[in-house]
Amino acid sequence: NAGVTQTPKFRVLKTGQSMTLLCAQDMNHEYMYWYRQDPGMGLRLIHYSVGEGTTAKGEVPDGYNVSRLKKQNFLLGLESAAPSQTSVYFCASSYLPGVVNEQFFGPGTRLTVL
C-alpha cells in the first residue's frame, strides 16, 4: 500500500495563477482532509470530505476549492493564487468503517506564490 500520496511535491506560482493539488489514498478511507501548515500557526484545516461526492469547509477555506469525485482522490484548487497562500499543504485520510478512526498523512506539498 502506498498510503497517502500527494502531487506535486513542490510548486512555485506567480500571483493570480491557478493550480490543483492532488491527493490519493489506497486505504479505502471515507474521510479526507486538506490542511495548511505555517510557521507559528500549526496545522489548520482548509476543507474536508466525509465521503465520495461530499465536501465541507474547515477553518480557513477562503481562496480554495475542493472536489471528491472519486473516493480515493481529493483535489485542492487555487483559482487565483496569492502570496498569503504560500505554505506547506498536507493531505490526510481516515475512517475505515468498523476500524478505529486513525488519521494518516501524505508527505506534503511545498507551495510558494511570488
Place this chain on the structure above:
Amino acid sequence: KQEVTQIPAALSVPEGENLVLNCSFTDSAIYNLQWFRQDPGKGLTSLLLIQSSQREQTSGRLNASLDKSSGRSTLYIAASQPGDSATYLCAVWDNYGQNFVFGPGTRLSVLP
C-alpha cells in the same frame, strides 16, 4: 469550540532522560486522541492512537495516557535518544465538529 494546547512549546533534554509531553483539550466529548511526530520538512507520522474508552496505549519506548474527564493526555518517552528529536503533535477527533483538532506541537531536542 474545541481547543487543544500543548505544553511545553519546546523542550531540550540530555540523551537517556525520561520525559513527558502534555496535551490538553477543552471539550471532553472526543472520539479519540492521536499523537504524531513531525521531522523538519516532513509529513506527520502517527505514533499512538487512544480511543475515548481507553486509558493508555504503548508502543516501544512510548506510552500515551488519556484522562477524558480532565481533558488531558500525556506522551511519555523513556530513555530518550537523539533520534527522538522532532516536533510532537496531538490531535483529538471532536465529536461535534466531526473533525480532528490539532495542538500547536512540542519541539523536542535530545542532546547527545
